[in-house]
Amino acid sequence: MRLIDGNAIAQQVLAEVKARVALLSPVIPHVAFVRVGDDPASVSYVTKKQKTAAEVGMQASLQLFPETVTKEELFHHLDALNADASVHGILIQAPLPKHLPETEVFNRVSPEKDVDGFGTQSIGRLVQELPGAFAACTPAGVIELLRRSGVETAGKHAVVVGRSLIVGKPAAALLLAKGCDCTVTIAHSRTRDLASIVRQADLVIAAIGKPRFITVDMIKPGAVVIDVGINRVPDATKKTGYRIVGDVDFDAVAPLCEAITPVPGGVGPMTVAMLMKNTLDACVRQRG
Amino acid sequence: MRLIDGNAIAQQVLAEVKARVALLSPVIPHVAFVRVGDDPASVSYVTKKQKTAAEVGMQASLQLFPETVTKEELFHHLDALNADASVHGILIQAPLPKHLPETEVFNRVSPEKDVDGFGTQSIGRLVQELPGAFAACTPAGVIELLRRSGVETAGKHAVVVGRSLIVGKPAAALLLAKGCDCTVTIAHSRTRDLASIVRQADLVIAAIGKPRFITVDMIKPGAVVIDVGINRVPDATKKTGYRIVGDVDFDAVAPLCEAITPVPGGVGPMTVAMLMKNTLDACVRQRG
Numbered sequence: 001m002r003l004i005d006g007n008a009i010a011q012q013v014l015a016e017v018k019a020r021v022a023l024l025s026p027v028i029p030h031v032a033f034v035r036v037g038d039d040p041a042s043v044s045y046v047t048k049k050q051k052t053a054a055e056v057g058m059q060a061s062l063q064l065f066p067e068t069v070t071k072e073e074l075f076h077h078l079d080a081l082n083a084d085a086s087v088h089g090i091l092i093q094a095p096l097p098k099h100l101p102e103t104e105v106f107n108r109v110s111p112e113k114d115v116d117g118f119g120t121q122s123i124g125r126l127v128q129e130l131p132g133a134f135a136a137c138t139p140a141g142v143i144e145l146l147r148r149s150g151v152e153t154a155g156k157h158a159v160v161v162g163r164s165l166i167v168g169k170p171a172a173a174l175l176l177a178k179g180c181d182c183t184v185t186i187a188h189s190r191t192r193d194l195a196s197i198v199r200q201a202d203l204v205i206a207a208i209g210k211p212r213f214i215t216v217d218m219i220k221p222g223a224v225v226i227d228v229g230i231n232r233v234p235d236a237t238k239k240t241g242y243r244i245v246g247d248v249d250f251d252a253v254a255p256l257c258e259a260i261t262p263v264p265g266g267v268g269p270m271t272v273a274m275l276m277k278n279t280l281d282a283c284v285r286q287r288g
Numbered sequence: 289m290r291l292i293d294g295n296a297i298a299q300q301v302l303a304e305v306k307a308r309v310a311l312l313s314p315v316i317p318h319v320a321f322v323r324v325g326d327d328p329a330s331v332s333y334v335t336k337k338q339k340t341a342a343e344v345g346m347q348a349s350l351q352l353f354p355e356t357v358t359k360e361e362l363f364h365h366l367d368a369l370n371a372d373a374s375v376h377g378i379l380i381q382a383p384l385p386k387h388l389p390e391t392e393v394f395n396r397v398s399p400e401k402d403v404d405g406f407g408t409q410s411i412g413r414l415v416q417e418l419p420g421a422f423a424a425c426t427p428a429g430v431i432e433l434l435r436r437s438g439v440e441t442a443g444k445h446a447v448v449v450g451r452s453l454i455v456g457k458p459a460a461a462l463l464l465a466k467g468c469d470c471t472v473t474i475a476h477s478r479t480r481d482l483a484s485i486v487r488q489a490d491l492v493i494a495a496i497g498k499p500r501f502i503t504v505d506m507i508k509p510g511a512v513v514i515d516v517g518i519n520r521v522p523d524a525t526k527k528t529g530y531r532i533v534g535d536v537d538f539d540a541v542a543p544l545c546e547a548i549t550p551v552p553g554g555v556g557p558m559t560v561a562m563l564m565k566n567t568l569d570a571c572v573r574q575r576g
């Protein structure tokens with residue numbers, strides 16, 4: 001079993017981004033974060049992303065809105081960010097409060113600033129396999145992890161567990177595209193006999209958002225397992241009262257795998273790194 | 289074995305479209321066809337679509353361009369059609385000559401007139417599961433065939449063979465979406481051990497463009513098989529010198545199936561019917 005070190009690979013990506021950012025001086029790529037409410041996980045994610053932006057020499061700004069913000073108010077501010085030429089990328093931290101229609105909010109971001117890759121244009125271009133599409137950061141991070149760990153994908157059977165717009169669907173599109181060339185199965189909450197489906201996978205992408213949902217009986221020996229899950233489970237031994245586990249029952253599954261990502265330290269840091277890469281690309285394109 | 293009668297189901301759809309078109313009077317939905325060159329299959333498809341448009345009370349126009357048309361010339365004419373308020377839908381008949389970048393040409397059609405559903409906006413909205421997306425006509429026809437034949441999809445394992453932008457990918461997106469809720473596998477030319485993958489399918493969508501490629505050893509008894517293929521094979525007994533066969537080896541496969549579509553008379557007429565439905569929807573939306 002080989003542990004895929006997401007922290008180390010993310011550092012490689014970030015070092016490359018930092019070097020490219022330095023060459024742009026005096027232009028500084030600028031990512032604007034938008035956070036609604038005070039969900040503790042969202043606060044922690046945005047803080048981490050801001051910190052990383054600073055480390056690679058980018059500007060990061062943060063707009064906070066109360067949980068009660070209306071769609072119209074939020075759109076008003078997104079339109080201002082879209083119109084602001086000093087902002088190259090806009091990231092709206094999910095999840096949003098239930099009264100805000102998430103996809104519609106994502107679609108309000110200008111396609112050229114959609115560094116999160118959730119808008120119609122980004123998704124459409126990804127499926128069309130057109131160059132220059134912003135791929136959603138987490139799936140893009142998964143692909144980058146595979147490439148930089150030397151995992152061959154062509155002809156392999158990838159099973160993506162989860163059909164979210166944020167991970168499952170774009171991950172499936174990327175794995176299917178020319179260059180990756182996987183046979184791709186997308187399984188989800190309505191899938192019958194999930195275990196037997198996942199057990200066929202040469203490559204498992206676990207993105208269902210349920211702690212330790214992927215158990216050892218679902219894994220074919222020699223599979224590569226990429227765990228996208230970031231779930232908080234109660235843990236009285238921790239100061240915070242919780243700890244982070246993935247969607248995969250790591251301890252039982254890991255010995256069977258050819259390679260596996262840990263949680264934390266797997267996909268998570270790659271998501272942040274790919275956001276920086278997307279913001280840099282957005283800046284370069286907007287500067288023409 | 290039950291034969292799914294695409295001609296009969298297409299007639300149902302067309303009768304509904306015709307009734308809705310009549311209610312719009314004096315407005316007449318107008319679809320503009322664009323054909324480049326004289327590929328015999330393209331000539332025949334466009335003729336069929338024009339004829340059907342007339343039958344349901346729609347206006348159809350046809351713009352012909354020589355094989356040598358440049359991208360710039362074609363774009364100039366597409367822009368004019370986009371700007372023409374009397375045109376509600378635009379269909380560019382594929383395939384295009386090799387010097388024209390197909391996806392880029394499709395993307396030149398205004399999203400609100402993209403009745404073929406191949407543009408970035410249409411594909412993106414389809415994957416986002418937003419209402420009002422134009423689904424590509426052939427995959428939309430497949431879903432309509434399944435619904436109107438009473439084939440249950442939820443939880444079933446659908447295997448789509450083929451990953452084209454025109455059929456495979458949008459078919460996978462539709463089958464995966466809420467409402468259909470299939471587990472979806474997309475297999476293609478790079479898939480290893482295709483037979484064992486397809487043999488798992490409760491629902492096979494054959495869209496690989498190779499005559500009789502799906503053989504009896506690939507089919508699970510009781511499967512539903514939808515054959516999207518329209519292939520010309522030489523046949524000296526025919527006046528034309530050829531006949532049309534699907535991607536499925538129908539004679540051998542049919543006895544094993546719960547239900548199957550013939551070729552011709554299966555998906556083909558549904559593609560034309562869904563184009564009429566999309567054009568009607570486009571007209572209604574543009575009239576506000």
